[in-house]
Amino acid sequence: SAVISQKPSRDICQRGTSLTIQCQVDSQVTMMFWYRQQPGQSLTLIATANQGSEATYESGFVIDKFPISRPNLTFSTLTVSNMSPEDSSIYLCGGTVYSGNTIYFGEGSWLTVV
Amino acid sequence: QQQVKQSPQSLIVQKGGISIINCAYENTAFDYFPWYQQFPGKGPALLIAIRPDVSEKKEGRFTISFNKSAKQFSLHIMDSQPGDSATYFCAARRDNYGQNFVFGPGTRLSVLP
Numbered sequence: 001s002a003v004i005s006q007k008p009s010r011d012i013c014q015r016g017t018s019l020t021i022q023c024q025v026d027s028q029v030t031m032m033f034w035y036r037q038q039p040g041q042s043l044t045l046i047a048t049a050n051q052g053s054e055a056t057y058e059s060g061f062v063i064d065k066f067p068i069s070r071p072n073l074t075f076s077t078l079t080v081s082n083m084s085p086e087d088s089s090i091y092l093c094g095g096t097v098y099s100g101n102t103i104y105f106g107e108g109s110w111l112t113v114v
Numbered sequence: 115q116q117q118v119k120q121s122p123q124s125l126i127v128q129k130g131g132i133s134i135i136n137c138a139y140e141n142t143a144f145d146y147f148p149w150y151q152q153f154p155g156k157g158p159a160l161l162i163a164i165r166p167d168v169s170e171k172k173e174g175r176f177t178i179s180f181n182k183s184a185k186q187f188s189l190h191i192m193d194s195q196p197g198d199s200a201t202y203f204c205a206a207r208r209d210n211y212g213q214n215f216v217f218g219p220g221t222r223l224s225v226l227p
Binding site: 001031033041042043044045048092094101102103104105106107108110 | 146148156158160214216218
């Protein structure tokens with residue numbers, strides 16, 4: 001398995017502000033992903049974080065709203081920009097190890113926008 | 115085509131009973147099928163997984179049954195316990211999309227003592 005740490009674990013943010021979530025993974029992880037999980041809902045992929053280059057975004061998610069960085073193999077950040085109450089969600093960092101057979105998740109960052 | 119369907123949405127089972135959760139998919143490019151368990155306030159954790167060339171996999175009280183021709187797979191929890199109460203997600207890996215995963219909508223399981 002892989003160890004994935006996220007911070008902050010929870011935050012309450014004001015409408016219109018931005019928040020950056022950090023994800024640190026252990027060295028086994030090759031691919032990193034960011035997912036969103038709205039209350040009581042399933043996981044939706046936001047983007048694949050690519051090392052040293054622009055992230056690959058899924059349909060419905062754009063870089064201006066969710067800028068992502070991955071400066072090295074074991075660290076990535078997701079920024080939620082210009083937040084609105086609709087952005088209140090759990091944001092999950094996930095990673096696959098070299099075989100890619102499964103994805104491991106951090107504990108999630110619980111974001112509430114007021 | 116990229117969706118994974120899951121049922122039921124919620125499930126209540128008596129302690130000691132069998133919990134069964136079903137999933138179905140359309141995209142034949144999916145090549146790996148894990149199940150995740152999520153407790154409130156926690157991230158999803160891998161429970162058990164199966165490849166499409168295997169019809170059944172068992173780990174302890176948890177069994178995955180896989181029907182490749184029907185494009186369906188299911189999770190069976192034998193001797194369900196109150197500690198199994200959680201939300202369960204089936205998932206499928208899209209290998210031709212860079213090894214990322216699509217998740218079902220989830221099943222909230224409650225096991226009554």
